[in-house]
Amino acid sequence: MPNVSFHALSQLDVASRAALMRRSETDLSGFMEKAAPIIEAVRTEGDAALVRFARDLDKADLDAARLKVSPAEFDAAFGMVDEDVVAAIRFGIDNIRRFHEEQKPEAMWLKEMRPGAYAGDRFTPIRSVALYVPRGKGAFPSVTMMTAVPAVVAGVPELAIMTPPAADGSVDAATLVAARLAGVETVYKCGGAQAVAAVAYGTETIRPALKIVGPGSPWVVAAKRLLAGVIDPGLPAGPSEAIILADDSVHGGLAALDLLIEAEHGPDSSAYLVTHSRRVTEEALAALPEHWARMTDQRVAFSTAVLTGACGGIVLTASIEESYRFINDYAPEHLEILSTDPFAHLGHITEAAEILMGPHTPVSIGNFGLGPNAVLPTSRWARTCGPLSVTDFVKRSSIGYVTATAYPEFARHARTLARYEGFSSHEHAVSDVRDRYLVR
């Protein structure tokens, strides 16, 4: 049995407690240093650099003509994916679409602020957005669904999926199925930092986009940070992370089962079981070997690295209140509340990007298509932002309309503040100079 990291929270000093907040992406300096020349090569060499990085980093044999997925590759993908996978994708897309249609803001609203003066917001789609779909430590048709569906619901006219090629130069077949079923037919075989650079600057084959969304490895996160002045990098979604909060009403074996969900993404993930119950802790530790025995070697290696390392394990608290405090401090990407009465805890949690409630809502169900978006902020960004949504694919313009009836009162106050701030043209524009032109 590997030595699972165990932290009795009330016995930790301030530094050890602070260390528990760390994620693998907390220090990205090494990745940023190596991503910078990749980005520069794509900016200056375009497609030639993408072909070279596909060969060197993805071991994929490609030429520029094959960077874009062809209609024939899309058609072939449907023949390669089992019917039950297609059915699961259709089921997920249907739920995700219904959720995001509900979320879509009205195209415009106007409110009468004062008699005869109107103000509101108008939402219009962003013209072009790139969707990053990872591949490497897994294939992610689900991420395709989560990024493409809200983008299509928002009405973005130009969408392109960026995803790493496999060694044979192909794109994961289920990812292509999900893309077509969600309504996106432009897919480029290009991943990592080079993909972010390609859509930021554009290449001979790849059109530049105004924004990129979607999760990725630290390479992707680092490139987004470096290119934040060139392209809108969207919400910060890095290596997956989860907290399983268990109270005394559940079996610890269940907590262990769900702790392994996000721990198996990769050695750079984070996963904690947080509980004030010693019984749950002991049951969880006892159940882990049995769960590991059912997993593939790769997933055992990833989850063991997480649970025995500095970004995972078990946190035993002194009380449920201390569990809440820890979680709100940690601000996890995914939070699962394992309790027979999850709603009793919900009000105490304010900082978590996704909160999944009760023993029948494991993180897997959120990941694969309950409806809410599973592309979520990591590394404590849940303190300031939430899941990917339709609003990430639109921008807002405010609208104002003042009639002749309402104008005098607004003009009077505007003159006063313009004078105070020392802006003479601002003042003249709402003074009797304007009246000369208005009265005809």
Ligand SMILES: NC(=O)c1ccc[n+]([C@@H]2O[C@H](COP(=O)([O-])OP(=O)(O)OC[C@H]3O[C@@H](n4cnc5c(N)ncnc54)[C@H](O)[C@@H]3O)[C@@H](O)[C@H]2O)c1
């Ligand atoms: N937050 C979320 O919503 C969410 C959702 C799904 C997945 N994820 C996370 O996304 C990540 C996916 O990672 P992945 O590796 O499977 O796919 P990825 O596509 O993000 O990264 C693979 C790419 O990284 C680049 N790369 C790999 N090694 C490199 C090196 N040595 N130098 C330069 N570039 C290199 C390559 O271009 C490769 O194509 C995981 O960390 C997972 O936890 C997050």
Ligand SMILES: N[C@H](CO)Cc1c[nH]c[nH+]1
């Ligand atoms: N847990 C990921 C978000 O952090 C989403 C996902 C897709 N497939 C498996 N997991």
Ligand SMILES: [Zn+2]
């Ligand atoms: Zn997951």
